[in-house]
Amino acid sequence: MTPHSRFLQHALSADAAASWPLPGGLxxxxxxxxxxxxxxxxxxxxxxxxxxxxxxxxxxxxxVVDAILDDIAAGRLALRCRLLVIFANPDAIRAGVRYQNYDMNRLFNGAHAKQPELPEASRxxxxxxxxxxxxxxxAGRRLHYDLHTAxxxxxxxxxxxxxxPHQRAHNREQLAWLQQCGIEAVxxxxQPANTFSYHTSRHCEADAFTLELGKARPFGHNELSRFAGIDRALRRLLTEPRTEIAPLREDDLPLFRAKYDLLKHSEAFRLHLADDVQxxxxxxxxxxxxxxxxxxYVASGGEERILFPNPTVKPGLRAGIIVEPVRLD
Ligand SMILES: [Zn+2]
Structure with missing residues (x-):
């Protein structure tokens, strides 16, 4: 395990309220x-x-987020935004697992109320x-980036x-910013979802995104250079929030929409793709x-792609999403 900053150590310690002085009167x-x-x-x-x-x-x-906090605390990064960092599931982080009882990213948007006995639900x-x-x-922009690896x-x-986004238009400036982070597709x-980013988008009117930033590895085994794009973009956002963002190059950022879900109706479900299909x-x-x-389920048109295939889900659940290219309206 790599040495964590005192922020992550505290986040994982289950201690609650505390107030720490930081440089610059923060x-x-x-x-x-x-x-x-x-x-x-x-x-x-x-x-x-x-x-x-x-x-x-x-x-x-x-x-990445822990290192940013550490640099704010050391006075190396001058924060000019209000910042809330959430280490969302400390129990699962400590255990090194995706989740312990139930996928937390299916429990937002009020879905927790249906299973209140779950620790992930109360969290x-x-x-x-x-x-x-x-x-x-x-009083300014409301931005939420929920950071994941796949x-x-x-x-x-x-x-x-x-x-x-319901009635709101897609935010081209945010798409341009994501492009600056090294995001390659969106x-x-x-339709609504029970994810954290849908929740803050819908209920807090935030520009909110789930970012999938590469492949999951244990602590200390990440090639952090692969995350340099998001790291740089976040640091710039936090220190110079009003820096102008280069316009969206729409031709270089493929956009997709979900065409339909691959529904697993029974245990007879067979996915005719390799287990490790990307x-x-x-x-x-x-x-x-x-x-x-x-x-x-037969592919049609040659432009469809598979997303989040998982044939091992229980019958009745989604075993993958078929997506297709789309343009901004
Ligand atoms: Zn995730």
């Missing part, structure tokens, strides 16, 4: 266990929520309340999921993607 507050908030003085500052460890074994983003409820309180005090490889190593959701692998026109008794 203070780091711990409004809940594993959550640290820093409010520099100044009117109209942007509010930036960085969450990591919603899946406990996705360590690289935890290390999701706590994080929802914390995000709401944080953004309620915001289980499997991906034809686009780094990609973003843009939660369904999935535009077209996310965003193109599906040739006419190929049999999966079958399930009499149901056949």
């Amino acid at each position: 203070a780091a507050r711990w409004p809940a266990s594993g959550c640290v908030q820093i409010d520099p003085p100044g009117d109209g500052a942007d509010s930036v929520l960085l969450s990591c460890g919603v899946h406990g074994n996705e360590t690289a983003p935890i290390e 999701a409820a706590e994080l929802e309340a914390l995000a709401a309180a944080f953004f309620a005090e915001s 289980i499997r490889g991906s034809a686009f190593e780094k990609f973003a999921i843009y939660p369904y 999935l535009l959701h077209s 996310n965003f692998t193109p599906l040739a026109d006419g190929m049999l993607i999966a079958d399930d008794g009499d149901i056949r």
Whole structure:
């Protein structure tokens, strides 16, 4: 294990409230266990929520955020935004597992209320309340980046999921910023989801994104150079929030939308793709993607791709998503 900063150590220690003095008259507050908030003085500052460890074994983003906190505390990084960092699932981070009882990123948007006995559910409820309180005090932009790494490889190593914005238009400036982070593709959701980023987008009116930043590895085994793009972009956002962002190069940022879910109806479900098939692998026109008794899922048009395939889910659940290219409206 790499040495963590005192922030991550405290986040994992299960100690709650504390207030730490920082350079420049700042203070780091711990409004809940594993959550640290820093409010520099100044009117109209942007509010930036960085969450990591919603899946406990996705360590690289935890290390990136931890190092940023460490640099703020050491006076090496001059914070000019309100910042809330959430180490979302400390139990799972300590155990080095994705989750212990239930996938926390299916429990936001109020879904926790259906399974209140789960520890992940009470934590999701706590994080929802914390995000709401944080953004309620915001006078500037409201930004939330929920940082993940994926289980499997991906034809686009780094990609973003843009939660369904309902009546709001997609934010081109945010897409341009994601491009600056090294994000190579974006999935535009077209329906609600019980993820953290959908929750803050819908209920806190944040520009919120789930960022998949590469492959998950244990602490100390991450090639942090592979995360340099997001690290640099976050540091710049936090220190110079109003820096102009280069315009979106739409031709260089493939956008996708979910076309349909591969539903697993029964144990007869067979996925006709390699076990280690990468996310965003193109599906040739006419190929049999999966079958399930009499149901056949056949690729059509040659532009479809597979995302999050998982044939081992329980019957009744989604075993993958078929996505297709889309343009901004
Ligand atoms: Zn994840």
